[in-house]
Amino acid sequence: MARPKVLYVCQSCGYQASAWLGRCPECGEWNTLVEELDKKTGGATRQVGLSSGVAPRTMAAIDVQKSPRMATGIGELDRVLGGGLVPGSLVLVGGDPGVGKSTLVLDAAMRISNSGRTVLYVSGEESAEQTKLRALRIGEAGDKLYVLTETNLEVIVRAVEKLNPAIVIIDSIQTMHNPELPTAAGSVGQVRECTARLLRMAKESGPSVIIIGHVTKEGAIAGPRLLEHMVDVVLHFEGDRSYSFRVLRAVKNRFGSTSESGIFSMEENGLTQVANPAGLFLEEHKAAVPGAVVTACLEGTRPILVEIQALVAATPFGMPRRTAVGFDYNRVTMLLAILEKRLGFALGNQDAYVNVVGGMKVTEPAADLAVVTAIVSSFRDQAVPPKTLVLGEVGLTGEVRRVGSLARRIKEARTLGFTRFIVPHSREAELAGQAGIVAVYSVSEALAAIWQS
Numbered sequence: 001m002a003r004p005k006v007l008y009v010c011q012s013c014g015y016q017a018s019a020w021l022g023r024c025p026e027c028g029e030w031n032t033l034v035e036e037l038d039k040k041t042g043g044a045t046r047q048v049g050l051s052s053g054v055a056p057r058t059m060a061a062i063d064v065q066k067s068p069r070m071a072t073g074i075g076e077l078d079r080v081l082g083g084g085l086v087p088g089s090l091v092l093v094g095g096d097p098g099v100g101k102s103t104l105v106l107d108a109a110m111r112i113s114n115s116g117r118t119v120l121y122v123s124g125e126e127s128a129e130q131t132k133l134r135a136l137r138i139g140e141a142g143d144k145l146y147v148l149t150e151t152n153l154e155v156i157v158r159a160v161e162k163l164n165p166a167i168v169i170i171d172s173i174q175t176m177h178n179p180e181l182p183t184a185a186g187s188v189g190q191v192r193e194c195t196a197r198l199l200r201m202a203k204e205s206g207p208s209v210i211i212i213g214h215v216t217k218e219g220a221i222a223g224p225r226l227l228e229h230m231v232d233v234v235l236h237f238e239g240d241r242s243y244s245f246r247v248l249r250a251v252k253n254r255f256g257s258t259s260e261s262g263i264f265s266m267e268e269n270g271l272t273q274v275a276n277p278a279g280l281f282l283e284e285h286k287a288a289v290p291g292a293v294v295t296a297c298l299e300g301t302r303p304i305l306v307e308i309q310a311l312v313a314a315t316p317f318g319m320p321r322r323t324a325v326g327f328d329y330n331r332v333t334m335l336l337a338i339l340e341k342r343l344g345f346a347l348g349n350q351d352a353y354v355n356v357v358g359g360m361k362v363t364e365p366a367a368d369l370a371v372v373t374a375i376v377s378s379f380r381d382q383a384v385p386p387k388t389l390v391l392g393e394v395g396l397t398g399e400v401r402r403v404g405s406l407a408r409r410i411k412e413a414r415t416l417g418f419t420r421f422i423v424p425h426s427r428e429a430e431l432a433g434q435a436g437i438v439a440v441y442s443v444s445e446a447l448a449a450i451w452q453s
């Protein structure tokens with residue numbers, strides 16, 4: 001068989017060249033030429049969608065009973081997937097090196113195989129023995145879990161046709177290659193071609209495919225952005241290597257909400273689910289220390305209580321230093337400016353350090369008031385009274401703005417023993433008449449309320 005011809009196609013204007021060029025002669029863009037197989041000369045078709053041999057059907061005639069979701073057995077993963085894996089779907093799991101992607105997916109594979117379904121785990125990164133070692137760490141694998149160490153995608157597709165598994169796992173897409181393309185595994189063309197082949201396989205013969213993808217230094221899934229469009233679900237597995245907790249988030253989900261997240265803890269015997277994460281970060285919280293304030297953040301739809309710490313000290317140099325760990329640096333400087341200008345705190349000659357305890361990253365403005373309170377508490381060397389929760393977004397004029405799901409956050413804090421809640425004014429009917437709620441309009445009102453007694 002003659003080797004199919006490879007074309008180099010500009011991703012920006014569609015120009016086709018027979019050799020790779022650094023710059024497209026048509027549109028003048030740099031690094032936009034990507035290799036593709038030429039269909040005319042018999043290369044595998046880059047067919048991305050469904051096969052065209054299917055006649056149109058009326059919506060009413062389509063039977064959805066045939067494709068129930070497959071629970072993976074990991075509650076937190078099912079939660080993020082929207083109830084389990086949809087047969088014939090492609091799920092992409094991305095994450096930093098060593099965060100635990102293989103562990104998570106192998107755990108799911110083992111549980112699914114234990115429920116009697118056939119699972120094929122294809123590893124292009126580790127030997128079968130290494131995969132077995134990881135499996136031993138996690139638990140028992142059923143006899144329906146197959147491991148294949150292979151990187152040639154055509155061989156994998158043939159193995160899938162023979163084995164007919166319910167789930168195929170590809171660890172990772174960057175190690176897979178189509179030998180018809182001249183470039184190395186992991187290149188844009190290879191990643192795209194291999195994903196397109198897997199997509200075709202999934203839609204034609206029905207297994208769910210879980211693809212593990214590497215993440216670039218910038219945090220995007222390595223390879224073309226197109227990859228994220230091709231798959232049905234994109235999950236991000238995140239976590240700080242110095243801490244054991246991990247968060248699984250859905251970035252895209254064609255079959256469910258993307259507002260859910262799964263919380264795990266990395267232990268010696270694999271990932272443990274944290275079903276009730278609200279108090280996860282408060283284990284070491286000691287009440288009544290100047291500079292420490294507890295607030296409630298939303299992770300997905302579940303509130304998690306976090307401790308925010310600040311240290312304010314006179315600067316030994318002319319320029320005050322400001323740092324923020326786990327919170328947006330620019331927001332800290334903005335909040336400091338509000339304290340200076342609107343409330344008259346002389347912070348111009350003070351260093352300020354803000355830290356979110358436990359490695360959690362807080363991106364919600366709902367934590368603003370807690371950061372402000374922590375800074376003031378450290379500055380005055382005056383602890384916030386125990387069992388006090390502080391919540392609210394702070395505006396530039398020093399006003400305290402509303403936050404979403406206030407009632408849910410307060411409810412969770414109450415179960416953890418909090419009794420006093422400094423919160424923005426809200427119309428949530430559920431809160432009316434509840435004990436311990438102090439509704440405030442401004443930062444100055446909030447500070448006065450906190451240290452009133």
Ligand SMILES: Nc1ncnc2c1ncn2[C@@H]1O[C@H](COP(=O)(O)OP(=O)(O)OP(=O)(O)O)[C@@H](O)[C@H]1O
Nearest residue numbers: 095096097098099100101102103104266267268269
């Ligand atoms: N014996 C052990 N005890 C506790 N934690 C362990 C142990 N062995 C491995 N780990 C944890 O598992 C992590 C590796 O998990 P895993 O191999 O699933 O990550 P990955 O995301 O697949 O990485 P890669 O990108 O390299 O494929 C390690 O970083 C470590 O935190």
Ligand SMILES: [Mg+2]
Nearest residue numbers: 101102125171
């Ligand atoms: Mg891995």
